Amino acid sequence: MSILRKLNKLQMIILVDMDDVLADFDGEFYRVWKILHPEKPITPPKARKHFYIRDESPEDYQPLITEINTSPGFIRSLPLIKGGTKAINEMKNMGHTVFICTTPLIKYHNCVKEKYEWIEKHLGAKWVEKLILTRDKTLIKSDILIDDKPEIIGAAVPSWEHILFDKPYNRDITDKKRLNWGNWREIIEDRRQE
Amino acid sequence: MSILRKLNKLQMIILVDMDDVLADFDGEFYRVWKILHPEKPITPPKARKHFYIRDESPEDYQPLITEINTSPGFIRSLPLIKGGTKAINEMKNMGHTVFICTTPLIKYHNCVKEKYEWIEKHLGAKWVEKLILTRDKTLIKSDILIDDKPEIIGAAVPSWEHILFDKPYNRDITDKKRLNWGNWREIIEDRRQE
Structure with missing residues (x-):
């Protein structure tokens, strides 16, 4: 195998989700909820069974x-979710092409600009250019x-x-x-060798 | 060929750019420029030779x-660019899956939220969910x-x-x-039969 082919094989396009992978959406939500609604119990992040907080909360919590x-x-x-930003910078330094791929909330008005601000x-600023906002991630081409x-x-x-980012x-x-x-290097390395 | 295969062949994923395809960025820019800087001549949209206005404007115009x-x-x-929004609604009614794919300005602060507002x-609101913001469109899978x-x-x-949206x-x-x-139906039809 030539060096160039080897290099190509080693370099992947990697998409990384933002909420609850790089940014601690659930943790911050839970923190704010407990301050604003101390009388209303809500599932803590570690005990969550559903992806959406709303799916394990009573009807009157929704608004x-x-x-x-x-x-x-x-x-x-x-x-920050600990280790996230360091990991994607390291992936980039390993030669991978990394994009941050995130789905904005339906009520986009504050969310979209603030996602860019968070990344910046x-x-x-260089990572702002790697941000992709889409509600359909199946359209985005990448290896993982x-x-x-x-x-x-x-x-x-x-x-x-x-590849699942591990959550309860x-x-x-x-x-x-x-x-x-903690274990991302091994998982990425395994995928690269397939 | 079965009816289902025929249908699949007929239905495409179509990405449509926003600025200067659906929304008249250049026209509005030119209109505002002439009001704010009447003493500074600038190329009118119909005579433009470069994609970026900045590339045919003197250095002191840049800021x-x-x-x-x-x-x-x-x-x-x-x-609106005349016919654009009607065309993409018609594409959707023809059974195609249409997304609006746009590159935000590097100075994203007003641009990103306002793109969502413009679409809405x-x-x-349904089309807001079809908006994709990315600075790299090669990653987005589609037929055209x-x-x-x-x-x-x-x-x-x-x-x-x-497929080029025709501009000077x-x-x-x-x-x-x-x-x-004006001619999009024929072009789409041609592509579909290839």
Whole structure:
């Protein structure tokens, strides 16, 4: 195998999801909820069984949940998930082409700009150019997609292998590889050698 | 050929660019420029030879150009390009899966939210879900991409055929099909029968 072919084989296009993979959406939501609605118990992140908070919350919580998620500054101020930004910079330095692929909230008004601001703040202006906003991730070509959502469907047959970012609410999925910011190097290395 | 296979063959994924294809970015820019800088001549849209206005404008115009493009309300208030929104609704009714694929300005602060607002205003909330923001369109899988930019490059080998949305500044490109909102049905029909 020539050096060039070897290099090509080693370099992948990698999509990385943003909410709950790089940015701690659920953790921040839970923190704010407990302050605003201390009398209303809600499932803590570690005990979650569903991808959407709304799917394990009573009907009367729904407008309150949306009010927090869509409020000005919520997305911009999301804390980092430990190890995430370091990992994607390292992937890039390994020669991979990395894009951040995120689905904006239906109520996009504060969310979309703040996603760009978050990336600029935590990763710098160069990474802003690597941000893709789409509600259909099956359309985006890549070798792998690192995403916490259990099942990802859309208009196309995906080109990527979906590697699960490990979360309590996706642990019932057993037919996909599972990654966290501790073990990502091994998982990426395995995929590269296939 | 079975009816189902026939149907599949007839239905395509179509990406449609936004600026200068659906929304009249250049026309509005020129209108505002003439009001703000009547003493500074600038190339009118019909005489443009370059894709970017900045590429045919003197150095001292550059900050003034950016000032207009990035000002609050500029993107939100872009006029419609005649026939564009009607055409994409018609494509959808023909059974095609249509997405609007747009590259935000590097100075994204007003641009990104206003792109969503423009789509919601002129096409409705359902189309907001079909909006894809990316600075690399080669990653987006589809059968065709309707775009006025002469050459579109990026990290991947595109899956789409690039069909040029006809503009003065792309008329030197002769090896691509050319489309406008008058003749689009024939061009789409041709592509479908290939």
